Amino acid sequence: MRRLLLLLLGLWEAQSRAPSRPNFVLIVADDLGIGDPGCYGNKTLRNAERPFLLVFSCIQVHTALYASKDFAGKSKHGAYGDAAEEMDWGVGQLLNVLEELQLTNNTLVYFTSDQGAHVEEVTPKGERHGGSNGIFKGGKGNNWEGGIRVPGLLRWPGVLPAGVEIAEPTSNMDVFPTVAKLAGSPLPEDRIIDGRDLMPLLRGETQRSEHEFLFHYCNFYLNAVRWHPPNSSSVWKAFLFTPNFAPEGANGCFPTHVCFCHGHFVTRHHPPLLFDLSRDPRERRPVTPGAEPRFWEILEAMQEAAERHARTVVPVPNQLSVGRILWKPWLQMCCSSSPGLSCQCPRGEQD
Template sequence: MNWEGGIRVPGLLRWPGVIQAGAYIDEPTSNMDIFPTIVKLAEAQLPSDRIIDGHDLMPLLQGKVTRSKHEFLFHYCNAYLNAVRWHPGNSESVWKVVFFTPNFSPEDSNGCYDSHVCFCHGGFITQHDPPLLFDLSRDPEEKFPLTPETESRFYEILRVVHLAVDNHSRSLRPVPDQLSWDNLLWKPWLQVCCSSLLPCIPIKTVVPG
């Protein structure tokens, strides 16, 4: 789920002489950051024909900076944008906007126990208009949704987040269907001719002539 308890998964890293032992970083990052980090460490170049959403983690891991480069993080439930986190550069507040929540079953529970999985669309969710707004710097457990009465910048925060969502959506490009028949069909000519259990079997090509 995209509540903080599902998002904030600890990561443990060890690199003697590069990453300081015992360091603690309380900044959310993303799996998308792994790719540009490895590319930078390999002294290679990132692809220039697409938008790379991740950022190099090394400055954060080595203590050269204290904040992630992600001003916005977009949290998806399958293919549906579920929530957005915004950490303004000039503020200690961390805002989180939640567009929909799953309909738990049974109703008085905190999970989808009847179906064993929470779905992300249709009658399985409740859309929120306006979205739920939390200040994670004061309410990390997301217990108290803010309202225009309790947060004077309520509509301004939503406006900025919606603008970020629009920019993010325009940057997305469709990818080929990974479950198409062309990707699912077995291609024997791509199979290796040996395994870790058997010795390699040489393949001879006979050309009639």
Template sequence: MSTLDHLNLNERTLVYFTSDQGAHLEEISSINGDIHGGWNGIYKGGKATNWEGGIRVPGIVRWTGVLPAGTHNDQPTSNMDIFPTVVNLAGLPVPSDRIIDGHNLMPLLQGNVLQSEHEFLFHYCNAYLNAVRWLPRQSDSIWKVFFFTPNFYPVNSNSCLHTHVCLCTKGYITHHDPPLLFDLSKDPSEEIPLTPETEPNFHLIMAVVRQAVANHTKTLSDVPNQLSLSNAFWKPWLQPCCSSLSELCVCDKDNSDANL
């Protein structure tokens, strides 16, 4: 921040400081086995889970003269939003040849809109759809549905110490039928799953979420094999300077530090 101010770049630079996950609860020393796991406050779970402790992280944003200072916004956004935000700021259109799951954050950050464009957020554990967050329009409720949850170890704990991180595969998870339902606006710690007896709209909420999942699934397509021979084969013309083959490109090593 000080460097941006010193170089008079603070009014031309969007700074976005955030994380992709909550604290790793199972972090263990490789030397003596001491547990150095982090802490996620009131939120359940941590790294590698889709409990709030695994995915709810703060974001700190600054752009002097463009974004209002000292404001707070609790709308759910995603790191997927970074790409369309940057593309928009560059004055370019987002690609139209694929589904872009993120949204431009600038209207929300500038206070021009009050609600995130993400009515639904789909939370995956590896390739498996684990949970869905639904923020209904014109509602204070934030519904979250879990199709399966990790098996904590020790039982009744908040982490997976036996595997050093919670896994998503058979034997390490419990599937739920019907899925678990939480209202994060009232139960951010995800302690009390709702039932048809405790939530009158239980079946309606499940129906809406299942339809959203069906619509979301239609947008998915297989990714080409990233480890195919053509992708894995070394391409010297794509190698950064300096090349090891007859100087395909030239670097100024003597001045490299000065140019940083």
């Protein structure tokens, strides 16, 4: 709550004069399933003289669930619903300030989640503390559609038409090149940019995503390949391995609380397990060579794409090594309220 109020105070300092380039508000929920927002069918739940970018990363609805006293115990969906409704309120506060400052028509707002709902999050009393992934299989920590299909809501009045639904494969990686292009900034040339500018698709200038292929990882293992061929309504998805759900018949890996990506925790598939998501979005009926005459041709095209992709991936240092996760006091912000820090800021900056 305190962090949200500080963000709102920053917005209040903005002037109402519209900048020459758009502003951006990126709102990222944590573990919010695609079946949780009401617009997806759920029935139970900044300085304006220059363009600004506000990234508001919600702690909701990751466990341990939390809701302030104004929301605790108020929803029809327990602690998870309380947290989701408080997040909804917080998003509304941000949008209200944009309206009051007359910045709405010059601001692209994008709301999404980092991954799907955590289906294995169940208390000892049997209360579900994870959300809903709608009709889709799996959830957080795996690459079934329930784990990687997340809410994607955008608002930019006067630029993006209201009420449009787009059923093309996109990625949160697309946010970076989209924002950079709208801000008039060139993309880095010293690396491969996997994301694509979303604006042609959002404006209706094209009906197809630029992502012909998407590659889904489980940790650092390539887990699945998605292919939306040109001039085809099919969306193929091939799994190199799948997690072993447990107990039998479950929709997740309950004994380990999250699905692992290696060893006896997975089943490898030779040939890969193939689905046509356009016909089978719930991933219940794998495509077979007998039912699909182009079975081997499809897998060959996806294998070639995966090999091209692998040649572009450059290994990076272990991000969880001891040297990277140790607290580094010299990187803390000056003017902190912590009495243990000796750094000082000029008086003007403190004010």
